[in-house]
Amino acid sequence: xxxxxxxxxxxxxxxxxxxxxxxxxxxxxxxxxIAGPTVWDRxxxxxxxxxxxxxxxxxxxxMTKRPEFLDIALVYAILNFLATIAILKYxxxxxxx
Amino acid sequence: xxxxxxxDVVLLALVIIAGIAAIEVRNxxxxxxxxxxYSLLMACFWTTMDAVDVxxxxxxxxxxxxxxxxIGALVLTGETEIVRRAVHWxxxxxxxxxxxxxxxxxxxxxxxxDANAPAHVHPVYAGYTQQDxxxxxxxxxxxxxxxxxxxxxxxxxxxxxxxxxxxxxxxHGHVPNQVTSVIVTYRALDTLFETAVIFxxxxxxxxxxxxxxxxxxxxxxx
Numbered sequence: 033x034x035x036x037x038x039x040x041x042x043x044x045x046x047x048x049x050x051x052x053x054x055x056x057x058x059x060x061x062x063x064x065x066i067a068g069p070t071v072w073d074r075x076x077x078x079x080x081x082x083x084x085x086x087x088x089x090x091x092x093x094x095m096t097k098r099p100e101f102l103d104i105a106l107v108y109a110i111l112n113f114l115a116t117i118a119i120l121k122y123x124x125x126x127x128x129x
Numbered sequence: 130x131x132x133x134x135x136x137d138v139v140l141l142a143l144v145i146i147a148g149i150a151a152i153e154v155r156n157x158x159x160x161x162x163x164x165x166x167y168s169l170l171m172a173c174f175w176t177t178m179d180a181v182d183v184x185x186x187x188x189x190x191x192x193x194x195x196x197x198x199x200i201g202a203l204v205l206t207g208e209t210e211i212v213r214r215a216v217h218w219x220x221x222x223x224x225x226x227x228x229x230x231x232x233x234x235x236x237x238x239x240x241x242x243d244a245n246a247p248a249h250v251h252p253v254y255a256g257y258t259q260q261d262x263x264x265x266x267x268x269x270x271x272x273x274x275x276x277x278x279x280x281x282x283x284x285x286x287x288x289x290x291x292x293x294x295x296x297x298x299x300x301h302g303h304v305p306n307q308v309t310s311v312i313v314t315y316r317a318l319d320t321l322f323e324t325a326v327i328f329x330x331x332x333x334x335x336x337x338x339x340x341x342x343x344x345x346x347x348x349x350x351x
Contacts (some may be wrong), residue, residue, distance in 0.1 A: 055139045058170070062143060065162055066150045074162040082192070085169045088136070089176050095133060104181060108172070111193045115165060118197045127204050128197070 047095055054091065058084045071123050075116065082112030133177045140177065144170045155210050161199045168192040 038048040058081055065077035086105045093101025122128055144167060151163035168191025175184035239246035312320050 051136060055136070055143070058143055062146060062150075062166060065147075065159070065166055066154065068159075071158060074159055078162045078165055081166050082169055085173045088140075088173045092133065092136065092173075092177055095136075101176070104176060104184065107185065108169075108188055111188050112169075115193055115196050118200060119162075122200045122204065128201050 043095055047091065050091055051088075051095070054084055054087055058088075075119055075123060078119070079112065079116045082108065082116070086112065136177055137174065140170055140174045144174065155212065157203055157206075157208050157210055160210075161196060161203065164199065165192050165196040168195065 034045055034048070038045045043051075061077045061080045061084065065074050065081070068074045068077060086108045089105040089108060090102055093099050093105070118128065147163050147167040147170060151160050151167060154160050154163060168187055172184045172188040172192065175181070175187055
């Protein structure tokens with residue numbers, strides 16, 4: 033069944049499995065970001081979704097045979113780090129700057 | 130079937146979930162987090178659509194600076210929204226009407242990826258795809274370059290059975306700066322209207338944020 037599905041989408045099996053697992057984990061993180069009772073749950077969910085989106089972009093590069101998409105993934109990683117730092121600063125001190 | 134179609138569908142479903150949750154959640158800190166998640170997922174979606182420049186902007190502006198600005202707004206206000214559940218029917222009606230008009234407008238557009246769409250068969254486009262926007266590495270003079278390009282275009286047009294009035298009619302690479310060449314020649318109208326939009330937005334912001342008439346420094350942010 034996996035082979036038929038991967039043939040249907042025109043990718044190899046490892047890429048397909050990686051994509052499904054990534055998207056499912058993004059869904060789980062999204063549930064935690066919506067439900068998460070504490071602030072820390074939500075910050076962690078946001079940061080994890082940022083990491084997952086880096087991986088999605090990298091995977092997309094290999095799916096479409098364009099590995100130079102890795103550069104874009106690197107930029108996302110840096111941005112994700114900056115946003116997380118700002119949010120954590122706010123959560124700790126209740127002010128920015 | 131395109132390999133990215135599964136990715137597209139699931140990503141858009143997640144984007145819709147994040148968007149609805151960001152509107153519905155009453156804790157404003159959670160709303161900021163969800164708006165950031167929305168932007169990250171949209172950036173992934175733009176990348177699958179091959180719009181890498183839009184994806185960069187979405188990630189930098191949407192997930193990066195917007196999140197920080199919204200957190201700054203949270204610092205100035207509070208963290209929970211006052212519940213006000215009444216539906217404003219005229220506003221909802223106006224939104225639905227405008228949305229329906231926009232969808233109706235898209236019905237006239239050519240099919241996605243259609244090679245015969247006006248954007249691809251318009252005469253300007255032929256010149257655009259043959260453009261040669263770069264400095265000449267051999268250091269030839271401007272007139273030599275124009276003459277060479279005109280001869281090139283002539284031979285190319287003859288090979289395709291077309292007539293041409295010569296590439297010198299366009300601004301093909303004759304501007305020394307590459308950015309100027311693209312922005313001011315090929316995309317001049319585009320740039321003009323972009324500038325008009327930004328100017329209008331700036332005027333609107335000044336009108337919204339300035340203080341009372343006659344005493345501009347009191348009661349406003351500007």
